[in-house]
Every structure is written in structure tokens, then in C-alpha cells.
């Protein structure tokens with residue numbers, strides 16, 4: 097039997113040695129070797145090992161390297177390392193927004209662009225660091241005058257526009273807890289989120305432009321106001337130019353006083369924002385991350401892994417309803433200008449995002465793997481048709497980038513472009529594995545686990561696997577892990593979301609392979625969360641909406657990753673007596689979902705089934721159905737003893753066979 101170690105596949109791309117030498121991560125390693133005991137040799141693998149074996153030294157080094165301003169110093173790096181419940185930097189006091197606006201204090205930089213706003217009607221409109229700082233300062237003062245205090249929630253029903261960044265930073269400056277939804281969410285979707293956290297202020301647009309059309313949202317905003325009795329003030333953001341309703345405050349009046357910001361000094365674990373992640377049952381999880389935890393995690397990820405700094409322009413196509421928006425805004429931490437594109441990814445044509453990258457001089461351009469595949473399918477030639485000479489990295493997320501996506505980017509996105517396929521999520525508002533500017537890129541692989549991320553692939557009994565598919569686990573705490581879920585006083589939902597499979601160990605819910613050459617391959621969700629174009633959606637939302645229709649007795653929605661990188665999201669319906677699944681009913685199902693949730697929630701197919709299978713405790717069976725649809729045989733996909741009617745599952749097994 098041969099014991100030869102498998103040879104890694106040939107790299108698709110390797111960093112230019114001079115570039116690798118100058119990368120922040122290389123300089124960080126040399127400095128940390130002197131100042132914090134990091135290994136001077138062994139490159140990224142050695143640095144990564146040290147970062148997870150010496151968590152305290154690593155995170156102290158990150159804080160030092162990025163010059164984190166602790167207005168009261170920390171007593172220790174990790175007070176308690178139990179998961180959940182790790183205590184980071186006890187005693188430390190700071191403010192996230194102060195760091196995001198630091199560049200404005202530099203007279204040589206304050207006149208540079210901090211934000212570049214693009215929409216479907218205009219090219220880049222800059223806002224300088226000085227302007228951003230004063231707008232944030234003015235709005236923070238206005239929020240205080242409205243009685244907003246640290247810990248109060250401030251909500252935004254806003255697209256990806258400068259006003260959203262200003263409102264978030266002003267909230268963080270005051271110590272309020274930010275939360276946002278994109279305006280393509282229907283009223284019920286927003287209320288399911290915001291009602292959980294009881295905001296005192298609502299920033300809301302009158303509408304937005306998307307796909308060449310204006311979408312008036314004033315009626316939805318009225319519904320939100322009705323459904324949010326805790327809101328004391330509504331701030332009207334007139335994107336479509338409509339006047340403020342009589343009882344709403346005017347955006348420009350609150351932001352034009354020219355006031356220097358006052359940054360509330362807050363404990364490290366003070367909540368910064370609430371993000372939402374939809375599960376399979378109940379309301380979306382309301383995930384709370386801390387000011388200090390996000391500050392350090394994003395400094396590391398943006399400064400070291402994305403290699404972003406002053407002079408860079410960071411564009412990620414996102415909406416305010418996805419954590420990539422929060423990640424994008426953190427580009428400001430490293431003095432980088434961020435590109436806010438508020439529009440359709442495919443308007444006026446599929447090339448839209450490349451056009452934005454060209455127009456803004458983006459140096460790191462992030463998008464979804466699905467967009468890359470759409471460009472490939474449309475036969476685009478971005479580097480031929482646009483000046484992408486400034487783009488040095490194209491990053492993708494949302495779903496694993498398929499091998500053809502790597503090849504296409506390598507050929508069509510300009511030479512030599514670094515392809516960073518990254519994966520993490522809302523739960524940590526960051527990246528667990530992805531880009532490293534000093535490592536080679538191999539087709540279909542994420543370059544490596546991120547620094548400070550003790551990532552492994554485990555089998556069901558908790559044994560580590562290499563070169564085999566396992567559950568993605570993180571065995572040491574990370575600062576951006578949730579401090580808690582909102583309205584989860586005992587921490588039960590938080591615990592059950594990540595820690596019920598392997599006690600004390602974070603189970604992320606992805607199937608991965610950790611390769612023997614140190615890279616990571618992601619195979620998709622190991623639970624049944626729907627994840628379409630990077631946006632996680634709860635099946636529960638869809639059931640709730642569809643089953644309001646009298647013709648639908650029960651439903652089941654599944655998201656299936658396809659071998660070609662696509663995503664198939666069928667909705668199975670068990671009809672009420674006498675109902676027929678004809679085109680009229682199909683249209684009604686689609687339009688109900690579109691109106692109450694969003695266009696993204698609309699299924700690809702609606703398929704009638706004789707009944708929906710359940711567990712013995714009455715839960716709809718999603719994961720086994722997904723596995724059946726992926727071709728796993730019935731006896732491997734489900735334990736028959738746990739199902740109310742095993743015969744129902746044969747239907748899905750058969751469907752998978754006929755679809756192949």
C-alpha cells in the first residue's frame with residue numbers, strides 16, 4: 097500500500113513575489129514575530145497555527161498592529177474561553193465608529209473620498225472623510241437629542257446608500273444598536289425582524305430604484321410604523337424625492353449641523369448590531385455581535401486577508417439585508433474608500449457590476465458566485481470590455497464558486513487577478529475560510545482557514561477529518577461570535593443553533609473538506625437553511641406565507657446546490673381538498689410570496705405532492721428530503737424510525753431519479 101502524501105493540484109494563480117512581500121499579512125507576521133512571539137518563518141501555515149494555538153497573543157497583536165484605541169485598557173485578552181460565553185478583552189472600553197472615522201482626523205486624507213455612491217442613474221458620487229465625519233457627528237447629536245441612549249435599538253429600512261452608512265455609524269457612536277433591512281423586503285418580513293428588537297428610531301426611504309424602475313415604499317413604511325409601537329421617531333430619507341410625512345423628521349435637517357462626533361466609550365462586549373439569520377422554524381434568529389468583537393475581527397479580515405488599506409477602493413455587491421453590507425462598511429476601518437452600489441446586479445445588462453468596478457476604480461471587487469456564473473453563461477468578457485486594471489482581487493461568496501467559475505474569472509477578469517472564494521456568514525459576520533494574499537489559488541478551493549479561526553472538519557463522533565467531507569466546526573472562540581441572540585434570555589436558541597451537536601464546539605452547518613495542503617472545499621449547507629445568491633432565507637417564512645392561501649394545506653421548500661453551481665429551490669405543496677394546482681394557483685403562490693416576502697423567496701418550481709413528511713415530533717422533514725433530491729439513497733438519507741410516513745419520502749427519491 098502506498099503511503100505517499102497526495103500532491104496538491106497545480107495552482108491556477110500564484111501571488112507575484114513582490115506583492116506577497118509587501119502584503120500587510122507578511123509585514124504583520126514579521127512584526128508579530130518580534131513583538132508578540134509569532135513564528136518568523138513558515139509563512140501563512142505557521143502564522144495560522146500560532147493564531148489559533150496562542151489566541152491571546154494573536155488577538156493582542158491584532159489590536160496593537162491596527163492601533164485600536166482602548167480608552168480604558170483591557171485586563172486580559174480572553175477572560176473566559178468557554179463557548180458559548182467567551183469573554184473577550186474584559187475591562188476594555190472603546191467605540192467602533194471612532195475607528196471607522198479615524199481617517200478623517202488626518203488632514204492629508206480628510207478630503208479624500210470615503211464613500212463612492214453609484215446607482216442606476218448616476219456614476220460615482222464621492223463623500224469625503226470630512227463630510228462623512230460631520231454628518232455622523234450631527235446625526236449622533238440629533239439621536240441623543242431624541243433621547244436615544246446606549247443599548248437602544250435604531251433601525252434602517254434603507255438600500256445601500258450613504259445615508260445607511262451615516263445612520264449606522266451615528267448609532268454606533270451613540271452606543272445604540274443598529275439593525276437594518278433592505279427595502280425589497282415586504283412589511284411582514286421586516287416586522288418579523290424589527291418587532292423582535294423593538295427599535296426606538298426608524299430610518300426609512302420613500303422608495304428605491306431597481307432594474308430601471310422606481311419602487312414606491314411609502315405604504316410599506318406606513319405598515320412598519322403601525323407595527324412598531326416602540327418607534328418614537330421616524331426619519332424620512334427621500335430617495336425618490338417625496339416630501340417628509342408631517343410627523344416624520346427630515347434627513348437633511350438632522351445631518352447638516354456640522355457637528356464633530358462624540359463617541360460614547362463602551363465596554364468591549366457592548367452590542368453593535370443585530371443581524372438576522374432565518375432558520376427552519378420560528379422567527380429569524382436575531383444575532384447580536386459586539387462593538388469590540390466586530391472591530392477586531394474586521395480589522396483582521398479586511399486589513400490582513402483582503403489586504404485593504406488607504407488608497408484602496410472596496411466594492412462588494414450587497415444589500416443592507418445581508419451581512420456583507422456590514423462587512424463592506426468595515427472597509428472604512430483601514431482607511432479604504434467603500435463603494436456603495438444601490439441597484440440591480442443585472443441592469444441595464446449582466447455586465448452591470450463590472451461597469452461599477454471600472455467606474456469606481458475598485459481594487460477589491462466582491463460579488464456572489466452566482467453572479468460570476470451568470471456572467472460566464474452570458475458570454476461576457478469583462479477585461480476586454482472594461483478597464484479593470486485596478487482590480488487586483490475578485491472575491492466571491494454566497495455559495496461555493498464552482499470550478500468553471502474559477503476558470504472563467506482567471507481568463508476573463510483581467511491578469512493576474514487573485515480569486516478569493518470566501519465563506520463564513522451572518523453568524524460571525526465574517527469569513528471562516530477564504531482569501532490569503534500570499535498563498536496560491538487552486539480551482540474549486542478556498543485558499544485557507546482565516547487567522548484566529550480554529551477550523552476543522554469533523555465526523556459525527558467528533559474525530560477530525562482531512563481530505564474527507566465533514567462538518568465545519570470551530571473549536572476555539574472568535575471575537576465576532578454572537579454575544580447572544582436577542583430575546584433569548586437563557587441562551588437556549590443560541591446554544592441549539594451551534595452547540596447542540598458537539599458540546600462546547602461551534603458547528604457552523606456547512607459540509608467541508610479540509611485538504612492535506614491546507615485549503616478548504618465547501619460542499620453546501622449541512623442543515624436545510626435556504627441560501628440563494630448568498631442570502632439566507634428561512635423556510636418558515638415561506639410556509640407562513642404560502643399556507644395563508646386556502647388552497648394550500650401544507651408545504652415544504654428545499655434548496656438544492658446543483659453540480660453546475662446553480663441552486664434549485666422547489667416548493668412542494670399538499671393541496672386542500674378540491675383544489676387544483678393549475679397556472680392560476682401557481683401564479684397566486686408566486687405573487688403572494690413576492691409581495692409578502694421578496695422576489696428572492698419565489699421558488700423555481702411548485703410541485704404537488706400527496707402529503708408532507710414529518711418527524712415523529714411533527715416537524716417537517718427538510719434535510720433528508722434535500723439529501724434525497726441530491727441523489728442520496730433513501731436508506732442513507734433518513735432513519736425510518738424517525739418518520740411519520742416513510743412512503744411519502746419515496747416520492748422525492750423518485751423525483752431525484754427522474755430529474756437526473
Ligand SMILES: CC(=O)CC(=O)O
Nearest residue numbers: 493494519520521630
Ligand atoms: C462570507 C459569507 O459566507 C457570506 C454568506 O454567504 O453569507
